[in-house]
Amino acid sequence: VGVVDAQTIVDAVGLGAVYALMAVGIGLVFGVLRLVNFAYGQLIMAGAYALAFASEHDWPVLPGILLCFTVVLGLSFVLERLVFRPLRLHSPAVMLVTTFAVAFLLQNVALVIDVRDGTIGEAASSIAGVTLPGDSGSINQAFSLWGLDVRRITVVAIVVAALWLTGLALLLGRTTIGLQMRAAATDFPTARLLGVRANAVIGLAVLLSGVIAATVAVLLTVQSPLVAPDFALRETIVVLVGVVVGGIDRLWTATLGGFAIGFATGVIAGALPTDQTVYLPSAVFALVIVVLLFRPAGLFARGGFASVERV
Amino acid sequence: VSRRLDALVQLAGPALLVIAVGVAGSFTSRATEIYFRNALVSVAVVVAIYVFVGNSGVLSFGQISFVAVGAFAAGVMTVPSDVKPGVLPDAFSIIRDNSLGNVPSLLLAALVGGALALVVGLPLMRLSGLAAGIATFAVLEITHNVLREWTKIGPGAGLLSLVPETTDLLQAAIGALVVIGAAFAYQRSRLGRLVRATREDAAAAQAVGVSVHRQRLVAFVLSGTLAGLAGGLYVHMLGSLTADQLYLELTFVSLAMLVVGGMTSLLGAVVGALAISGLTSFLGEAEEGVSVGLRLDLPEGSGLIVVGALMALTLILRPSGITGGRELSLAFLGRGRAR
Numbered sequence: 001v002g003v004v005d006a007q008t009i010v011d012a013v014g015l016g017a018v019y020a021l022m023a024v025g026i027g028l029v030f031g032v033l034r035l036v037n038f039a040y041g042q043l044i045m046a047g048a049y050a051l052a053f054a055s056e057h058d059w060p061v062l063p064g065i066l067l068c069f070t071v072v073l074g075l076s077f078v079l080e081r082l083v084f085r086p087l088r089l090h091s092p093a094v095m096l097v098t099t100f101a102v103a104f105l106l107q108n109v110a111l112v113i114d115v116r117d118g119t120i121g122e123a124a125s126s127i128a129g130v131t132l133p134g135d136s137g138s139i140n141q142a143f144s145l146w147g148l149d150v151r152r153i154t155v156v157a158i159v160v161a162a163l164w165l166t167g168l169a170l171l172l173g174r175t176t177i178g179l180q181m182r183a184a185a186t187d188f189p190t191a192r193l194l195g196v197r198a199n200a201v202i203g204l205a206v207l208l209s210g211v212i213a214a215t216v217a218v219l220l221t222v223q224s225p226l227v228a229p230d231f232a233l234r235e236t237i238v239v240l241v242g243v244v245v246g247g248i249d250r251l252w253t254a255t256l257g258g259f260a261i262g263f264a265t266g267v268i269a270g271a272l273p274t275d276q277t278v279y280l281p282s283a284v285f286a287l288v289i290v291v292l293l294f295r296p297a298g299l300f301a302r303g304g305f306a307s308v309e310r311v
Numbered sequence: 312v313s314r315r316l317d318a319l320v321q322l323a324g325p326a327l328l329v330i331a332v333g334v335a336g337s338f339t340s341r342a343t344e345i346y347f348r349n350a351l352v353s354v355a356v357v358v359a360i361y362v363f364v365g366n367s368g369v370l371s372f373g374q375i376s377f378v379a380v381g382a383f384a385a386g387v388m389t390v391p392s393d394v395k396p397g398v399l400p401d402a403f404s405i406i407r408d409n410s411l412g413n414v415p416s417l418l419l420a421a422l423v424g425g426a427l428a429l430v431v432g433l434p435l436m437r438l439s440g441l442a443a444g445i446a447t448f449a450v451l452e453i454t455h456n457v458l459r460e461w462t463k464i465g466p467g468a469g470l471l472s473l474v475p476e477t478t479d480l481l482q483a484a485i486g487a488l489v490v491i492g493a494a495f496a497y498q499r500s501r502l503g504r505l506v507r508a509t510r511e512d513a514a515a516a517q518a519v520g521v522s523v524h525r526q527r528l529v530a531f532v533l534s535g536t537l538a539g540l541a542g543g544l545y546v547h548m549l550g551s552l553t554a555d556q557l558y559l560e561l562t563f564v565s566l567a568m569l570v571v572g573g574m575t576s577l578l579g580a581v582v583g584a585l586a587i588s589g590l591t592s593f594l595g596e597a598e599e600g601v602s603v604g605l606r607l608d609l610p611e612g613s614g615l616i617v618v619g620a621l622m623a624l625t626l627i628l629r630p631s632g633i634t635g636g637r638e639l640s641l642a643f644l645g646r647g648r649a650r
Contacts, residue, residue, distance in 0.1 A: 036441070083623065083627065086627045087626075087627060090626075090630045091630065092370075092441075093370050093570065093574065094570060094626055094630040096370070097566055097567055097570040097626060098622075098623050098626040098627065100563045100566070100567060101567060101619050101620075101622035101623040101626065102619070102623055104563065104567075104615070104618075104619040104622070105616055105619030105620055105623060106619075108613075108615040108616045108619060109616055111615075112613055112616065237559075240445075241445050241448065241449070244441050244442065244444075244445040245445065248441060278456075278460045279456060279457075279460060281452050281453070281455075281456040282452070282453045282456045282457060285449035285450075285452040285453050285456075286449070286453060288445065288446070288449045289434075289435070289446050289449045289450070292438060292442050292445060292446045292449075293434055293435075293437070293438070293446070296437075296438050296439075296442040297442070
């Protein structure tokens with residue numbers, strides 16, 4: 001068994017930070033709509049294509065990022081209007097499978113657009129090679145910190161995730177609309193009776209979730225600049241699993257779950273012997289099963305044991 | 312009298328659909344026939360999933376695991392022994408030195424599917440809701456990972472090839488009918504009613520002495536067995552297969568077929584499978600340019616966009632599916648005549 005060293009931990013935290021952001025994006029929408037949005041990854045994919053488009057047309061980096069945010073937010077609101085809103089009163093299974101269908105649809109739209117030039121996949125090379133102000137190396141290169149090799153993007157991801165999560169915590173904890181969102185997430189019908197406007201909180205949740213998706217699109221594109229129709233699909237699936245494992249009913253347990261599965265993946269990857277690393281998914285998902293068997297309501301949820309067979 | 316007759320009508324709907332597709336397929340050219348075989352095998356897969364998901368009301372993303380192990384078991388045991396060392400160089404000697412015929416390999420596929428379902432179902436059937444969905448998904452991930460990497464039991468990430476293509480139209484139709492028959496017998500039986508009781512109200516069912524865990528497990532194992540059989544049909548239809556073909560996309564498409572058709576009825580499972588696989592095939596052909604009354608000429612890949620859009624639209628407008636989750640019944644037919 002390999003040793004879990006400090007290097008592994010740093011890389012695992014970097015992965016966990018991005019997953020935590022995605023978990024918040026998924027958890028926000030789940031909170032107000034009770035909808036597990038499987039198509040979240042396709043929002044990120046759309047943002048990544050926007051970055052690739054900007055790179056291809058030699059746009060500077062900032063307008064490219066702006067385009068990415070515009071595309072993701074626009075698509076978020078279109079989906080809310082056309083899909084999420086009509087689905088609101090349907091059963092969870094129907095909602096989930098409908099978002100599969102939407103994900104499938106968006107992925108194929110991307111494919112049709114992408115293959116027009118004869119190849120699948122577009123490179124967003126300009127953003128991946130960007131240099132931070134006052135820095136010598138490009139954002140994807142590593143620098144040495146206390147004897148560890150840390151990629152600059154890992155630090156950026158951790159800082160950005162920390163900033164977004166703090167901002168979100170302040171918004172939810174210190175503002176009226178934040179209070180309304182928390183109320184809606186706890187008990188939507190009662191919150192509405194007490195004067196919370198449904199469209200306002202849903203709109204805000206979709207907006208915030210879209211901003212986070214765009215942020216993740218930028219972070220992921222920098223790390224792997226080749227954008228294909230299945231971009232971020234794998235990450236979304238893993239984060240969805242993490243969100244449920246952490247406890248989807250509350251935002252902070254969902255976020256911790258996202259972080260935990262990213263962190264655990266990083267640590268297990270470092271700990272597995274080299275010839276066994278192909279079995280990383282098996283190890284991670286076996287752990288998922290064990291956690292769910294013992295704490296079905298979520299690893300970080302209160303009273304996880306009580307709801308094994310809550311009948 | 313009417314109860315017996317009603318049962319007959321209920322079975323007749325799905326069975327006649329399958330027979331109609333089989334007969335229609337036999338009149339088409341060799342190139343088009345594959346679509347009909349594919350539709351029939353899809354029926355087998357979706358009905359197998361329905362046996363658990365439809366009857367128990369617990370969403371599972373893991374049933375394709377059982378299709379996958381069934382397909383690989385039937386596949387590796389039927390590769391002709393003279394070419395087997397080339398296809399499966401690292402396999403265990405028990406796999407390398409033994410071969411099975413077509414029908415025994417299908418039985419083996421069912422057995423392996425059922426056995427795996429029993430092993431994972433024993434602990435997992437305590438879960439419900441999203442936790443059950445994610446745990447069964449984890450089973451799919453592990454199954455796929457092991458099938459893809461462990462070269463002692465199969466081709467690993469490579470192609471399992473040279474499997475005899477014995478699933479012709481007749482075998483596909485008979486296979487689909489067997490799966491439908493088993494699903495029907497189960498849902499009409501005492502056990503089927505018990506698991507449906509746990510779906511409608513788990514607390515009430517438990518209060519009258521029904522073990523939720525045991526009834527779900529029965530449904531899960533039967534579903535796994537039928538899914539394994541469907542996997543056997545699948546590998547014998549294609550002749551070659553990779554682990555990636557029995558993974559996420561098949562899981563999502565099969566679940567979508569079930570939900571679009573109507574999750575809580577056998578008829579829904581069959582209708583959904585036939586409708587979506589028919590539509591996919593037709594639009595796939597339309598991308599090549601096909602004329603059916605009017606000439607359709609779609610750009611490549613756009614067929615799947617139409618399928619996705621129609622699936623989403625069906626679910627938004629008719630969340631209980633095309634059939635509304637109901638079986639065909641005398642009352643329904645009678646009402647149709649009276650109008």
